[in-house]
Amino acid sequence: MGAVQVRDGFVELYGTAPEGVWSAPGRVNLIGEHTDYNDGFVMPFALPHTAIAAVSRRTDGVLRLHSADIEGDAGGVVELRLDDLAPEADHNWTAYPAGVVWALREAGHAVTGADVHLSSTVPSGAGLSSSAALEVVVALALNDLFELGLQRWQLARLCQRAENVYVGAPTGIMDQTASACCEEGHALFLDTRDLSQKQIPFDLAAEGMRLLVVDTRVKHAHSDGEYGKRRAGCERGAALLGVDALRDVPYTELDAALERLGDDEEAVRLVRHIVTEDERVEKVVALLEAGETRAIGPVLIAGHASLRDDFRISCPELDLVVDTALASGALGARMTGGGFGGSAIVLAEAADVDTITKAVEEAFASSGYAAPRVFEAVPSAGARRLS
Template sequence: MTSGQWAAPGRVNLIGEHTDYTDGFVLPLALPQRAVATASTRDDGLLRIASEQEPETVETEVAKLAPGAVEGWASYVAGVVWSLREAGHEVGGMDLTIDGNVPLGAGLSSSAALECATALAAVDLYALTIERPTLARIAQRAENDFVCVPCGIMDQSASLLCAEDNLLFLDTRDLSTEQVPFKLAAESLALLVIDTKAPHALVDGEYAARRRTCEEATAVLGLPALRDVTDLDAALAALDDEIMRKRVRHVVTENARVLETVDLLRAGRVRDIGPLMTASHESLRTDFEVTVPELDVAVEAALAAGAYGARMTGGGFGGCVIALIDASADSDVLAAVTRAYGERGFTAPTSFVATASAGAHRLA
């Protein structure tokens, strides 16, 4: 094989935010929106990266790839090639043209979709044998060490491992997974994704600061990870810093909410997960402090319009809100959020109904 086309989806996380870098539990689904890489091999050792959405074409030598060698959007592509080679895999020159419809800057993991489409292309073109959980780790390293974003493993795992009509229940400590059925149409329900249009950016240090605080708290408590807290009150009492206590309380209670959500879904009690989604948002607002007014207003308006539950999804500081609603209520919920935004002078939101879709795969 010397050429082909590969697609990898964006994702939303139903619940379990800011727990994937603390050995915690997450519950994402893959979106129909995806990044597409059209790729072919080259025999001159060059990596040539183009995009249907960007005017620039980036060209560099594969052998000279190193963190900092490529910047901007193309660094997510180049970083995957670098990470594969760092892991000992023989990857040579390639031409890649990127296209896709995962909204950029909306917290729907457009970067992970780009990484995973590139990773699959390289694996197929160079006949590599890599299990998908391992490939997710390789893609994560690209973002951590090449792009220098300290993300966890959730986004890449969701893009590579999700299955149609299922949520991916992922234990980020041992990477064990379970496909949890999530067929909302059978329950006359829908998951509405509301793009708040508030810019979503994680490289500005806020995400990294919260991760660092969680790691510091873990060290103070003398535990392998915050998921190992068995007595929350005692753990909080052992911490002197109020910010640290807030961050720990969020992570510990969020892990518990993921486990409870999975139990409810296994029992077929889909509507009952709504309050857990809302509690997650409240914790992200007050304890983790990663929401912004656009996110909070969207959640409040969606709930007032009849949503069973609503919460921000993604790293925070902008991006999207998800709402569990009756299948016939999507227009009404969006209208309610739009009215609330108009009253506050916010940019009008947009929305779409998310369906649990398949993970990354070859198209042609």
């Protein structure tokens, strides 16, 4: 659904035109998985798939929310009072936009209510940050309408707080920052400790390559326990090593750090993944800046092995995508996102895309899995006002 349809939907719902329409994209992470809540490095880029919001201000302390993507009785307008918003009290999709309003108000920003109509083309549960897109589009709209003067990185921080505290999902800062700050034709090299950013040109089509996203259609939910267990395990590893975050363990000192952990197998695995993954992000940045784009393929493969074997968040469907794609000529492949389902990415020569796609689809069919969704990932613009 495009901006015009969302605007028209707002008029039909609320009886007047919205004050504006905004969009915010989902993202795919090229490299740097689970490093964001360890103060490490990540490298996402924005997808052309977006959440779109038509929004108007209210002054009566009421928040009205509607999604064009929710059908049936559950798809009506949800009316909430701002004074009643409370963390983890809402377990529906409305928790994401309502959480943003709560976070803004808790931070002292004068948001007095809003009418919101939303629609999104970001696949839900695919590890492509559909929730962050919803949060960021609402935050940007309210920032503009209420003239809050917040910078993009500040909006990302508030959206992360909404997801961590209000929704109850212990996610890092990458998803919201990617949605808010990415630029078309670039990947975002982000230091999640200080939110310093560098836009790295990433135009695969110009070099005869493509990056595919393969949505396994295996659903995950970050607020479920396994993601939180990994985060807690990383924090425990940092404490055992006497550092503020695993970002502070130099790659050159990894072996010594692992020796200090002794026979604590879980801590060894988690620490090894985070430290080597930070190194992989820096390696990919260096390769892209040197014009050696094809050489990032083996780095992606190594990242998947680490997520599968050390962090243990892959699944048979994700492994099947990676193994099949590589056997069919892909330059590189790995799972992406929080894990336990969701999507994988495949770096391939443009001429090999059809062969790889067919092989993956046939492998899923022969394994009895539901057909995957395959599409090209094109680095796209971050959040913006459309009208």
